[in-house]
Amino acid sequence: MTIPTTRLPSGTAVPVLGQGTWYMGEDSRDRAREAAALRLGLDLGMTLIDTAEMYADGGAEEVVGEAIAGRRDEVFLVSKVLPMNASRRGTIAACERSLKRLRTDRIDLYLLHWRGSHDFSETIAAFDTLMRDGKIGQWGVSNLDLQDMEELVGTPGGEGVQTNQLLYNLTRRGIEYDLQPWCRGRGIPIMAYSPIEQGRMLRHPELRRVADRHGATPAQVGLAWLLRQDGVVAIPKASDPAHVRDNRAAADLRLDEQDLADLDRAFPPPRGPRPLEML
Ligand SMILES: NC(=O)c1ccc[n+]([C@@H]2O[C@H](COP(=O)([O-])OP(=O)(O)OC[C@H]3O[C@@H](n4cnc5c(N)ncnc54)[C@H](OP(=O)(O)O)[C@@H]3O)[C@@H](O)[C@H]2O)c1
Numbered sequence: 001m002t003i004p005t006t007r008l009p010s011g012t013a014v015p016v017l018g019q020g021t022w023y024m025g026e027d028s029r030d031r032a033r034e035a036a037a038l039r040l041g042l043d044l045g046m047t048l049i050d051t052a053e054m055y056a057d058g059g060a061e062e063v064v065g066e067a068i069a070g071r072r073d074e075v076f077l078v079s080k081v082l083p084m085n086a087s088r089r090g091t092i093a094a095c096e097r098s099l100k101r102l103r104t105d106r107i108d109l110y111l112l113h114w115r116g117s118h119d120f121s122e123t124i125a126a127f128d129t130l131m132r133d134g135k136i137g138q139w140g141v142s143n144l145d146l147q148d149m150e151e152l153v154g155t156p157g158g159e160g161v162q163t164n165q166l167l168y169n170l171t172r173r174g175i176e177y178d179l180q181p182w183c184r185g186r187g188i189p190i191m192a193y194s195p196i197e198q199g200r201m202l203r204h205p206e207l208r209r210v211a212d213r214h215g216a217t218p219a220q221v222g223l224a225w226l227l228r229q230d231g232v233v234a235i236p237k238a239s240d241p242a243h244v245r246d247n248r249a250a251a252d253l254r255l256d257e258q259d260l261a262d263l264d265r266a267f268p269p270p271r272g273p274r275p276l277e278m279l
Contacts, residue, residue, distance in 0.1 A: 018048030020237030025059025083116020091126030
């Protein structure tokens, strides 16, 4: 089965299950293995790859460059500019450095990693220039709360935002109260980062119980729980090939009403607004 897709506001379809890269590229001895894991993920259809100039100081982008060499056209490539670089000129320079490390001439979706001191108008102007020059396909944001999003779309050009990448998993449900409905109402998909809470949630007994009922793993249940929702893309990071395969199979796992009710009891949804969490 192929991985389902969701549409960005622009109409571009992206797979709902992709691959993260945080902590890749930290140690040169691990790079070949990490690139191989990403290539395995591509072979299995997880063709959206998320990276950032921040990760391993550019090292993760270099691993991605190695992984996608010779198969760039299969990949929907996402990278991010650091807030401190997100001035008009700084964003363009950062993107050009990322392109070199990624060994490509374009990033499909370029995100502001979190809000910093530069005005949105500066970053948007840079994104527009990069789009005009064909260096990025589209742009989005990450770690923006509801007020930030309202301010962003109220900024000239801000309605071009294609996604908000957010910390979202069973143990981090705060966005369900207001930010996720707001994004859904505007057709802006959420990219759920740390979708298995960097592994910390996998020993939870309820997650294990639901997983056992399906002959699945806790990670698969955590991912399937995200993927059952419209407008959610999950980007688990895996350097271990067994984890890559495990995650891919999550796209085929269907949770039933009993599962969802049990998970809601163990991981309750928010009853009111909560400050946006981030890692
Ligand atoms: N925008 C932002 O501010 C932001 C912040 C955080 C993350 N992100 C993005 O989101 C991606 C994912 O988040 P994350 O890396 O923080 O955490 P994550 O994907 O929730 O967890 C990654 C950890 O879980 C392990 N793992 C993966 N699949 C597994 C499985 N099936 N069973 C058991 N363990 C498994 C990995 O081990 P192995 O590597 O050994 O396989 C790794 O230690 C990042 O890599 C990054 O691209 C974005």
